Amino acid sequence: MDLNLTTEELTFRDELRAWLVFNVPKDWNEWREKPIEESFPYLRAWQQKLHDGRWAAVSWPKQYGGRSATLMQQALFWEEMARADAPPMANSLGLGLIGPTIIACGTEAQKKRYIPKILSAEEIWCQGFSEPNAGSDLAGLQMEARLDGDLYVVNGQKVWTSYGWVGDWCELVVRTDASAAKHKGLTVLLVDMKSAGVEVRPLRQMTGESEFNELFFRDVRVPVENILGKVNDGWNVAMSTLMYERGSYGARLHLIFKRYITRLIELSRTIQRNGRPAAEDPLIRQKLAQCSAEIEIMRFNQMRAFSRITATGVPGPEGSIQKIFWSELNQRLQQIAQELLGSYGQLLSGDTHAIDKGIWSYAYLRTRGNTIEAGTSEVQRNIIGHFVLGLPRSY
C-alpha cells in the first residue's frame, strides 16, 4: 500500500495540469449557464482542442488516439479536469462508453469509420438501451429488428437517451430473435440518427429540464454491416458498454462533492442560526462533518477499487458499492444543503434572492435521479447480494 503517486503518475498529471493551464478556455463561466443547445458548438470545439493535445480519450489504446492510460491515470485525468474547472466534452458517451465498445467488439472497418469522428466530436453518439417496459430489467428489451435482406427494419421506442437531440449515431440494442430466451435474442446496431423513421422527443424531467430524450423508431432501415459484435450477442456487447460506465469517471465526483461541501462550509459562516453563524451551531457542525468524512471515504473506496481493478484486470461487481455510495451520499449532501439554507433552499435559478444562482434547489431535485439512473440502488444491492456475497438471486 503506497498512496504516493508513482513517477509515471506524477509525470502524467503534471503534463496534463500544465496543458490545462494553457488550454482551458477562459470564458467558460460565460457559457456555463446557457442552454446546452447554445453551448454545444463551444463544447465540440473544446473536445477538438483536447483531442489535438491527445487528451480526449486517455484510456484508449495509443493506436486509436488515446494514451493507454492506467486506471489511476484515468482517475487523475478526471480529477485534473475537475480541478481546472474544465468544460465537459461534447461527445462524452462516444468517448467514455461507445468508442471503447467499438474498439473492443467492432470490425476493423467499423473502427476506421467511427473512431476518428468520435474523437474529434464530428459525430456525436447516443445510447439506445432503456425502454418504457425495460428499465431495471434490461433483458426484457422489446424493440423489434426484423431482417429484410441485408437490412434490419427496426420498430419501437427507447427512453432516457442522453444526447438524443444532438446525436448523429446511436448504439442501439434491439431484439433480433423473439423466440430466444430473454437476453439471448438481443443484438447491438450502430444506427444513423438521420435515418428515415427516427424521431427524437424531449423527455422532461422533474427538474424541469430535458436532459434526456425519447427515441421513436418506425420502420428504420439499418444495414447488417452496422451490427456491433455478433448477431444475438447484443447482451454481452451492451454489458461491456455498461461496465465502462462504472469506470474511472467517478473519480471526478470527489472533487465535485468537495466543491459542494466547501461552499456549504463557507455559507455556514454567514448564515445565522440561533443568533450565531451556522458554522458554530453544533447540529450543523455534526452534519457538515459527517458529510465531509463520507466524501473522503467515497474517495478511499474508489482508490481501493482502482487498485484492485488494476491488479485483477477487470472491474468487478464490487463497483456497485461505489454507485450506491455516491448516489446516496449526494442525496444526503443536498439534504444538508437544504437544512442549512432553510427557506432560501427552495428558490430556483433566476430568482434574485436565490443563493448561488439556485444551484441548490436544482441539485436537490436532480439527486433524486441519482439512485435511479445507471442502475437503481435496488439493482445495485441485488448485484452485491448475488454476485459479491453469493446469495441466491432475489428477482
Next chain:
Amino acid sequence: MDLNLTTEELTFRDELRAWLVFNVPKDWNEWREKPIEESFPYLRAWQQKLHDGRWAAVSWPKQYGGRSATLMQQALFWEEMARADAPPMANSLGLGLIGPTIIACGTEAQKKRYIPKILSAEEIWCQGFSEPNAGSDLAGLQMEARLDGDLYVVNGQKVWTSYGWVGDWCELVVRTDASAAKHKGLTVLLVDMKSAGVEVRPLRQMTGESEFNELFFRDVRVPVENILGKVNDGWNVAMSTLMYERGSYGARLHLIFKRYITRLIELSRTIQRNGRPAAEDPLIRQKLAQCSAEIEIMRFNQMRAFSRITATGVPGPEGSIQKIFWSELNQRLQQIAQELLGSYGQLLSGDTHAIDKGIWSYAYLRTRGNTIEAGTSEVQRNIIGHFVLGLPRSY
C-alpha cells in the same frame, strides 16, 4: 373524535385507580430485582388478589370472571397498572392469550376445567408455537402428533417458550396431518406439562438471562379431548391467539417508554457534555425531543387503532404498524440512552458504578429482540404490504 374519557371510562378508571391505591403491594420494590424463580409465588399471590377484585382479566366476558371491558377500558387498565407501578401478573399468557382462545374456541367442559385456574394463577400456562425451523414461517411447523386410539403421541421441539419453566399447561400447535398443505394439517392441543416425556430447558439469550425455554417432547401422550377447536383447524386457533397479542396490552408501553424518557431527561440535567449539562447540549436536546415526540405518536396511533377496532369489531392487519413502531422506537430510545450515558452505558447490573443499577445496558441488548419476537419487522412489513396495501405476497 373526542379524546375526553366517557363517563363509563372515567368510572372504570377511578374504580380501578382507587382499588390499586389500596391493593398494590408496598414491598414490590424489594422483589422487583430478584430472580423470577424467587418472586414467582409473590406474583401468583398478586394475581390472586387482582382476581379477588375481579381485575385479573377485565377483557373477559363477565360470565367467565371478567368485566367485558371495552378496548379503551382495557387500555386504561394497563395504563393504570403501569401508573401504579403494579407488579406483573404471574399467569400473563393464560390471561392475555390462551384464556381468551379457550373461551372463543373451547368446549364447555374445557372452559369449566381451565378458566377458573387461569384466573386464580393456580395453573400457569405457556405457549408452544415457534420451532427451530419455523420462526417467521409458522405454517412450516413440524412437531408430529400421531393418533393412537384416543390419544395423540407427540414428538418434537419448541423454542422461545416464555414461562416454560413454570408452566403447568401448554397451548401446543402440532402437525396432525403431514399430507395436508402447510397450514392445513395443524391442530392445537392443551398439554399437561407434567406429562411423561416433556423436558424443559432454559434458552439463554444474548442478555445473559433465560427468559425463554426450549421444550422437548418425546412420545408425550395427550388425550383427544384436549384438542382445542377442531382437528386440523389449528392454524385458525393459533392465529386467533396471536391476534390477542396485538391487543390492548400495548397501551402500557406508552407509560413504560415515558418513564424511560423522563428518566433520561432527568439524567441529562446532571450528566455533563462539553462543559455544561447534557440537557443544554443542542444535539442531546434534538434526540430527546425526537424520542419524546415519537412516544406520543405511538400513543396516538394506538388510540386511533383502538377506536377503529371498537368501531369495526376486530383488530386488523394495521396492528402491524404498532408492532413496528414500538419495537423500532424502543431501539432508538435505548440508542439515545447509550449516547447520553457514554462509557457508563455499557455497565451491567451489579456494577457499583452503573447508573440506575445497569438497566440501560440490559435494555439496550434486550431491545434487539423487540424487532424479532412476536413477528419480525420483516414479517410485519409483509403483512402491511400484502394485507393492508394489497400488494402481491412477497414470500
Next chain:
Amino acid sequence: MQFGLSESQEFLKDSARKFFAGECPSAEMRRLMDTDSAYDAALWSKLTDQGYTGIIFPEEYGGVGLGKVELMLLMEETGRALLPGPLFSTVVLAGSVLEAVSTPANKKKYLAPICRGEARATVAILEASASWNPRDVHMNATNGKLSGEKLFVSDAAIADFIIVVARNGVFVVDSKARGLKISPMSAMDLTRKLYVVEFSNTPAEEIGAATDLPRAFDIATAALAAELVGGMQRTLDITVEYAKTRKQFGKPIGMFQAVQHQCADMYLETESSRSAVYYAGWALGENSPDAATSVSIAKMYASDAGRAVGNRGIQIHGGMGFTWENDLHLFYRRAKASETAFGDATFHRERIASMVIDSGSASAKSA
C-alpha cells in the same frame, strides 16, 4: 374516548375529497400551477359555496364555526388534491391571525369578507434572515407607516390585503396602498406562489399585538402538517398502484420486498403523521395545555415523513418517478416548501425540547 372521526367529520372529509377530485383534478391543478398566481376566481367561488373560506370562524362573521379537527380534515384533502391558490394563505393563515389578534370591529372589516369569499389575504412574516423565530422579526412601524422587505410571502399578488407581522404590532396593508411593491419569487412549489413584498413608508393599520400570534401560527402550522398528510396519502396511493401494475423480471415490482417494504414504511409514516395531526387538531380545539407541544410534534414528524414518503415514492417509480409528466414531483415540491414553512423538523424539535426538557413536562394529555 373516541379517536375516530365522527359521522359528520367523515362526511366533511368525504365531500371535500369528492369536491376537489371533481373541481380540481390533476389536469386543472397543472393548468393553474402554470399561471402567474395559481389563483382561479371561479374555483374560489365554488370553495366559498362549500363554506371552506369560513370553515373555522364564528357564524357572526359569516363563518361556519367548525372545529380545528374539521380544519385538519379539510387541509388533508387540499393536500391530497394539491389544491393551488390562496386557501391556506387567506383562510388558515390570515383568517386565524385576524381571529387571534383583532377587535370585533376589525373582524367585521377583514375576517367577514374572507368568510364570504370576497377577499383574499396573506400574512407577511419572514425577513432576510428567513428565521421563524419571532425574535428575528425586525420590521417596525413608525407613525403608522411600514418600510422594509418581507420575503417568502405566499399568494401576495392576489391578496386584497396583507397582514404584516412587525416588532411592534400586527398591521394590515391594503393591496393598493402606496409604497407597496410585490414581486414574484421563483420557488420549487409551483402551486403556492411566493413573493417579495417591499414597503416604503406604506400606510398600515394596526390591528393587534404580536404577542397574540402564537396560537394563530400554531393553527397554521398544524394545517400545513395536515396538508402534508394528504400529500403523503396521495403519493402512497399512486405508488402502490404503480407497484401493483408495473412489471419487471416478469413480476409486479410490488412483489419484491425492496419495493413492498418501502411501501409499508410509507404507510407507517403517513398514518403516524395523520395520528399526530388529528391529535394536534383536537388539542388546539380544546385549548389543551399540550396544544403547542402537539402542534410541534405533528409538524416535526410530518416534515420529515413528507420528505421520506416522497423520496420513497419517486424511487419506487424508477425513471417514471423522475419525469415531469408524473405528478409525484409536484407533491414532492409542495412537501419541500411545507417542510420549511413555519419551522422545519429541527426547529420544532428544539421547541419540543424547550417544553419537555426545560419546563419539566408538557406532554400529551394522557387519561
Next chain:
Amino acid sequence: MQFGLSESQEFLKDSARKFFAGECPSAEMRRLMDTDSAYDAALWSKLTDQGYTGIIFPEEYGGVGLGKVELMLLMEETGRALLPGPLFSTVVLAGSVLEAVSTPANKKKYLAPICRGEARATVAILEASASWNPRDVHMNATNGKLSGEKLFVSDAAIADFIIVVARNGVFVVDSKARGLKISPMSAMDLTRKLYVVEFSNTPAEEIGAATDLPRAFDIATAALAAELVGGMQRTLDITVEYAKTRKQFGKPIGMFQAVQHQCADMYLETESSRSAVYYAGWALGENSPDAATSVSIAKMYASDAGRAVGNRGIQIHGGMGFTWENDLHLFYRRAKASETAFGDATFHRERIASMVIDSGSASAKSA
C-alpha cells in the same frame, strides 16, 4: 498510487488470520471470556513468538518495526477473532504512549519488556466524567504521588504496570505499588475486562508530558476502528452463511430482498470502514498532515457502522441471533465497547468539524 495491500502485507494479514483461527477459535475465546481477566499466559507467549507484541516498535527495543498499516491489519484480524486479553491495552495503547512520550532510557525500561512479551501494561485515562476530552482529566501528581480514581481501565488487573494520564504529566505506576487498588467493573464486552483503579498517595514515576499523547491516542483510536472492521467482517460472514442455509417459506432467507439488501448494506458499511481505516493507517505512518482527521473519519464511520452491521446481523438471524450460544452478540458487545472508547461518532464528528470548519480545511490528501 497503490491502495491495495503489498505482498508482505497480505502475508502478514493471512498469517495472523490463520494464527488466531488456530490458537483462539470461538470455543477458546468463550473459555477465556468466562475467566476473570480473559488473559492466558500460554496464548500470550505465542503472540510474542509471532512478533505481535512488538509489531510497530523499533528493533532497538526488541520490536519488529513494521508500519501503521501493518498494525491495522493485525488489529483487523484480532477483531475478526474477537481475541480476548490485553494485546490492545499493552501493545497498541501502552506501547504507543511509551513510544510517544518517554525517553530512550524509559523505553528500554518499559517498552522493551512489552516487545519481549514479558510485561503486560495498560493506560488509565478516564475519570468520573468519562470524558475523552483531555481537558476533563483532573488527576494531578503531587510530589511523585497520585491520588484519586480512574475508571474504565482495560486489563488493569493483569498489568505489570499502569500508565496514568494526569493533568501534569504521564506517569508509570507499578502494579505492586502501595496505595493502589484495582477492582473489576462489570461491562458488556466480556473479552476485554475493565477496572476501577484507585490511587491513594501511590508512588508514580513521571515519564513524559501529556502534550505528547495525541499521536499515541490516534494510533490507539485507529487500531480500535480496525478491530471494529474485523468484527464487522466476521459478523457479515456469519450472517451471509446463515442467510444461504436457513430456510423459511421454502426458500433460503437470503433470497428475500429484505434480507439480501441488508447483507449488501453490511458489505458496504464494512468495506467503507475498511477503506477509512487503511487510509488512516497510511496517513499515520506517513505523518501526513491529515493524519488526525483521517483517524477521526475512520473512528466515526466505524463506530456507527459497527453498530449498524451488528444490528443487521442479529436481525437477519432472527431468534437465533438473540441467543447466547450464537457468537454474534459477543461481537456486538465488543463493538458497543469500542464504539464509545476513545470517543464515539459524535465526539469525532465534532473533532472533524473543528478541523474542516474552524481551521479551513484538512481533508484527505488528494493527488
